[in-house]
Amino acid sequence: MTGAWWSRKRLFAEIENIVVTARKRAETATITVQPLRGNVSTLIGSGGNIAVLTGPDGKLIIDSGYATSRAKITDALTNLSPDPIKHLVNTHWHFDHCDGNEWMHEDGAQILAHENTRKNLATSTRVEGWDFTFPPSPAGAIPGEVFGDEKTLHFNGATIALKYYGPSHTDGDLSAYFAEADVLHCGDTWWNGHYPFIDYSTGGNIKGMIKAAESNLAKVTDKTIVIPGHGKIAGKAELTDYRDMLVTIYDRVAALKKEGKSLEEIIAAKPTAAYDSKWAGSFVNGDVFTKLVYDGA
Ligand SMILES: [Zn+2]
Secondary structure, three states: OOOHHHHHHHHOOOOOOHHHHHHHHHOOOOOEEEEEEOOEEEEEOOOOOEEEEOOOOOEEEEOOOOHHHHHHHHHHHHHHOOOOEEEEEOOOOOHHHHOOHHHHHHOOOEEEEEHHHHHHHHOOEEEHHHOEEEOOOOHHHOOOEEEOOEEEEEEOOEEEEEEEOOOOOOOOOEEEEEOOOOEEEOHHHOEOOOOOOOOHHHOOOHHHHHHHHHHHHHHOOOOOEEEOOEOOOEOHHHHHHHHHHHHHHHHHHHHHHHOOOOHHHHHHOOOOHHHHHHHOOOOOOHHHHHHHHHOOO
């Protein structure tokens, strides 16, 4: 069964498609700048959290938000420093992390990503969970450079370690670690305070999400500042809560599925109930997350 039944009827009930709505909302979104440590800051408010490294070599940016936020993101970047944009890294191919690719490239950014991110951006790609088919991205938005497993960049006196997670939220997720500042950007392998979306249409799965959460925990200490793809900037304690939530719900859903229960029966059993007050959102509620886990259990 595809995800279409729940995305249309349960999730995005009446009105507009979620992709269309999200892009429209971003036109009026407020962008908040949060300085983190050293010359690393984050821009919050347009799609996925954006990380910015400033300095005399120019700016290196992780994820580009929505294109409709261009003016406000440009203002926020200029207020941070006058350095031009030189590099853009995409944590994965989703529109709320890559829609700004084209204008950032126009403004001088070379785009770097995992090879599967380029593959998904370069072709027409459907996400069942959003009931939406993305057309191929314009040439300027497609990463000019890709890698397979890992890549280390040296820029503005900083070391930036990029590492592929393997299939998790999509098939192209990477982490970006600013070594000197001790700041880790996890992309959408971490949603702080929200049940995560998992994009099975482009290779994501719950087991990979749990593996990615474990790998994030292995990368951080109590001092590391951790940037989630969505939600507040936090650290190891919150990352641990998230991993525990994923594992507990996975175990419950997998046990019920093994007993031969149908998806409908498992949703009715409310395996997420104890977690919903903290993690359920309007986008991914407890029932939707149960289905996302069921599909990969
Ligand atoms: Zn995503």
